[in-house]
Amino acid sequence: MPGAWSFVMTQPDPDYAALIGAVANAADRAAFGALFRHFAPRVKTFLMRAGASAAMAEEIAQETMLTVWRKAAQFDPAKASAATWIFTVARNLRIDMLRRERHPDTLLPDDLEDRADEAPLADRLIIVAERDDRVRVAMASLPPEQAEVVRAAFFHDKPHAEIERLLNIPLGTVKSRLRLAMTKLRAALEDFS
Amino acid sequence: MIQHHPSSVVLASYAAGSLPEPLGLVVATHLYGCAACQRLKTSVEAVGGSELEAMPPTAMADDALAAVFARLERPAAPLVPFERTPGLPPPLDRCRFDPWRRIGIGLRWRPLLGSGTMVAGLLEGMPGRALPTHAHRGLELTCVIAGSFVDAGTRFAPGDLAEIDGDHAHRPTIDGDTPCLCVFATESVRLSGWLGVAQRLLGE
Known part of the structure; x- marks a missing residue:
């Protein structure tokens, strides 16, 4: 690597x-x-x-x-x-x-x-190793509170309410953090399409 | 051109595998036609891959590998062929639905079989018809398959996904001059008006 x-x-x-x-x-x-x-x-x-x-x-x-x-x-x-x-x-x-x-x-x-x-997907042509590296870098560069809500999405069945309860932050904050995080993930892959 | 997409929360939950299935089916319908959301889904899956890679190992049963090798010797269970529902895009074409039910003039729906405690299915309305006014708690997703509807001044055309979360009463109206076919799923819904009475009589 x-x-x-x-x-x-x-x-x-x-x-x-x-x-x-x-x-x-x-x-x-x-x-x-x-x-x-x-x-x-x-x-x-x-x-x-x-x-x-x-x-x-x-x-x-x-x-x-x-x-x-x-x-x-x-x-x-x-x-x-x-x-x-x-x-x-x-x-x-x-x-x-x-x-x-x-x-x-x-x-x-x-x-x-x-x-x-x-x-039909443009992303079949993406070089996967590079994409994964970018996702990793993007995740690593997220502020911890944003990375936390992204990770929480993997481990909870009731994403909204559960993340809210677990992290003890208001639902609106969960959503805005996740939105910011996803925007950065999207940006990290922008020129891949 | 698709204009309306699932929110980050919904798409991330779907890709992570934590969105309840009937809601996931609506997202999958949108994804079938939306390369942008496919890409974002793929990147969340890549996060899943790196999360998996970062997990500390938990010891498997002593005979786990041997058990899997033993199962490899046996042929895989034959795939049960599914009956395709004609006229629907994947993945809806391999879902099973109850027959159409009329719900008023120019409006009918087909419940999705196996949607558990959710209300989910296909909904078709003729031009000019409005859906019954309904309010719900929780998440409601609708993806347009054909035709279009307008909800609170926003128009939803084929491929568009309408996402409504939380307490909200609304009354989407079919516009244009062709019938509008949608797939929808909702965590809980309470209809008002005469249909609401029917809903209560049927014990929801």
């Missing part, structure tokens, strides 16, 4: 996108094992912070990795980094799981995302 961070890294990260490619092209179990060891425990933490029990987080994390194996060929490194793709897989599985739990009779389709992504 280029930039200011490289000097603190004693060991370079494996190229996770290439590992997903090896799973897709060669059903490479060693590559999958490496992906599993890195991502499954992090997906589990992520889900527990979003309110899942340890058992449910374990189940969704396993399901996420199973989906990574099965859908590896759909992973497009020109569209998302490995971590971002795996985040979206876990996010969609969590939504499915919550839906089945709350409304067992539901008839909503899985993967609203996949369908939405069929839109």
